Amino acid sequence: MKERFLLHVCCAPCGIAVIDGLRSSYDLWVLFYNPNIFPETEYQKRKSEVVRVCGEWGIPMIDEDYDASAWEEEVKGLEKEKEGGRRCPVCFRYRLFRTAETALELGFSVFGTTLSSGRNKRADIIDAIGMEAAERFGVRYCGEDWKKGGRQELGKKMIAERGIYRQDYCGCRFSLKQRHPEKESCPA
Numbered sequence: 001m002k003e004r005f006l007l008h009v010c011c012a013p014c015g016i017a018v019i020d021g022l023r024s025s026y027d028l029w030v031l032f033y034n035p036n037i038f039p040e041t042e043y044q045k046r047k048s049e050v051v052r053v054c055g056e057w058g059i060p061m062i063d064e065d066y067d068a069s070a071w072e073e074e075v076k077g078l079e080k081e082k083e084g085g086r087r088c089p090v091c092f093r094y095r096l097f098r099t100a101e102t103a104l105e106l107g108f109s110v111f112g113t114t115l116s117s118g119r120n121k122r123a124d125i126i127d128a129i130g131m132e133a134a135e136r137f138g139v140r141y142c143g144e145d146w147k148k149g150g151r152q153e154l155g156k157k158m159i160a161e162r163g164i165y166r167q168d169y170c171g172c173r174f175s176l177k178q179r180h181p182e183k184e185s186c187p188a
């Protein structure tokens with residue numbers, strides 16, 4: 001019997017090659033938990049693309065809360081940080097701990113995340129947080145630098161073939177403002 005693996009997916013471009021790589025070896029489920037994404041329309045857009053990818057291969061997807069105000073509370077005081085600064089590990093931790101907790105509650109033996117697929121994301125930081133969550137909840141963490149091994153190129157090809165939406169900023173309102181400082185509507 002295959003091991004039950006709960007994979008946190010941040011978006012379809014980061015997730016598609018990882019899902020495809022894991023789905024034959026595990027009883028793979030996807031968890032969409034990304035309350036960091038701003039605005040909500042963008043959140044819905046990214047989520048619908050993950051739903052589409054999961055649908056293609058019949059992967060069950062757990063749709064977690066969009067508790068954006070709780071996420072905002074979590075990163076309070078770190079608003080001025082740049083992407084890659086001190087706010088990001090807090091954001092990773094928030095999502096990974098929920099993933100590990102859900103994995104425990106639903107009887108998964110392994111959990112992981114696609115976060116390290118992002119070109120600006122450091123796998124060593126994400127993996128350290130994953131290991132911490134594993135220890136706390138008693139579920140094994142499976143992590144690696146998903147950018148490597150040709151997966152980044154493969155992911156790009158796979159999303160281009162399917163016409164999947166690819167965003168140009170990380171996710172939170174601060175990263176949106178950093179990428180598009182001209183957008184006055186962004187309250188960062």
Ligand code: SF4
Nearest residue numbers: 088091170171172175
């Ligand atoms: S820049 Fe990305 S990883 Fe960092 S806090 Fe914002 S959404 Fe999270």
